[in-house]
Amino acid sequence: xxxxxxxxxxxxxxxxxxxxxxxxxxxxxxxxxxxxxxxxxxxxxxxxxxxxxxxxxxxxxxxxxxxxxxxxxxxxxxxxxxxxxxxxxxxxxxxxxxxxxxxxxxxxxxxxxxxxxxxxxxxxxxxxxxxxxxxxxxxxxxxxxxxxxxxxxxxxxxxxxxxxxxxxxxxxxxxxxxxxxxxxxxxxxxxxxxx
Amino acid sequence: xxxxxxxxxxxxxxxxxxxxxxxxxxxxxxxxxxxxxxxxxxxxxxxxxxxxxxxxxxxxxxxxxxxxxxxxxxxxxxxxxxxxxxxxxxxxxxxx
Numbered sequence: 673x674x675x676x677x678x679x680x681x682x683x684x685x686x687x688x689x690x691x692x693x694x695x696x697x698x699x700x701x702x703x704x705x706x707x708x709x710x711x712x713x714x715x716x717x718x719x720x721x722x723x724x725x726x727x728x729x730x731x732x733x734x735x736x737x738x739x740x741x742x743x744x745x746x747x748x749x750x751x752x753x754x755x756x757x758x759x760x761x762x763x764x765x766x767x768x769x770x771x772x773x774x775x776x777x778x779x780x781x782x783x784x785x786x787x788x789x790x791x792x793x794x795x796x797x798x799x800x801x802x803x804x805x806x807x808x809x810x811x812x813x814x815x816x817x818x819x820x821x822x823x824x825x826x827x828x829x830x831x832x833x834x835x836x837x838x839x840x841x842x843x844x845x846x847x848x849x850x851x852x853x854x855x856x857x858x859x860x861x862x863x864x865x866x867x
Numbered sequence: 868x869x870x871x872x873x874x875x876x877x878x879x880x881x882x883x884x885x886x887x888x889x890x891x892x893x894x895x896x897x898x899x900x901x902x903x904x905x906x907x908x909x910x911x912x913x914x915x916x917x918x919x920x921x922x923x924x925x926x927x928x929x930x931x932x933x934x935x936x937x938x939x940x941x942x943x944x945x946x947x948x949x950x951x952x953x954x955x956x957x958x959x960x961x962x963x
Contacts (some may be wrong), residue, residue, distance in 0.1 A: 680880065680959060682879070683882060689877070690903070691890055693887065721869070757901075758895065759892040759893050761892050857941065
């Protein structure tokens with residue numbers, strides 16, 4: 673097609689096809705969702721098993737899994753940033769929001785470590801989980817994440833009234849709701865987009 | 868025909884470039900080349916025309932010792948694109 677017989681319909685086709693092509697390069701946000709979902713799931717469930725079934729005194733050490741998680745996230749984010757040929761506002765918003773969530777969770781971990789108020793740690797983490805999920809859902813326009821946030825907030829309220837052992841199981845359940853299920857949905861959506 | 872349509876944008880490759888840039892913050896030359904399926908030479912010429920019209924900003928830099936060209940739509944480019952789409956819609960409305 674040359675520009676002499678470039679029609680109005682052709683213009684619309686070009687605009688539509690290019691906007692669709694730009695969408696293909698959105699970051700694989702599912703990676704972070706699945707990484708943190710599975711890490712929190714295994715850590716919470718692991719601590720429950722070590723504490724309640726095996727009665728291991730240093731059951732809390734499973735949460736050290738979060739350190740390699742943080743390192744993997746930084747490396748993946750850095751590599752994706754170098755590899756990507758396009759910067760979208762959505763990717764930029766997600767990466768800044770991811771950093772803000774990571775910093776907030778790290779500071780809260782320090783606060784709870786020093787204050788030894790572990791009974792209140794999970795309700796606060798769950799509320800923050802809900803916040804991360806809700807805002808991510810708004811940025812990625814994924815309604816499922818916003819519903820997952822509502823579930824997290826409900827679990828956060830429930831967890832105030834239950835023992836630490838049940839809180840661990842609720843934490844594992846919220847990891848499935850807020851990160852693992854939406855992560856697989858996002859991955860399936862991206863694969864469908866690329867097909 | 869189409870005398871009201873912006874001649875800078877009413878060209879297949881230039882319109883493709885602006886349509887790609889409208890939804891992103893910035894994009895590399897190689898990204899535009901890959902998505903528009905054009906040759907480097909033709910794309911360079913069209914990018915220069917868009918730059919001369921003030922529709923896009925072009926930054927040339929080095930990344931890992933390789934030259935890198937980054938393109939970004941300007942506010943003027945956004946207005947021109949919006950006006951172009953509005954005119955296209957008007958044409959479609961007339962032809963119905």
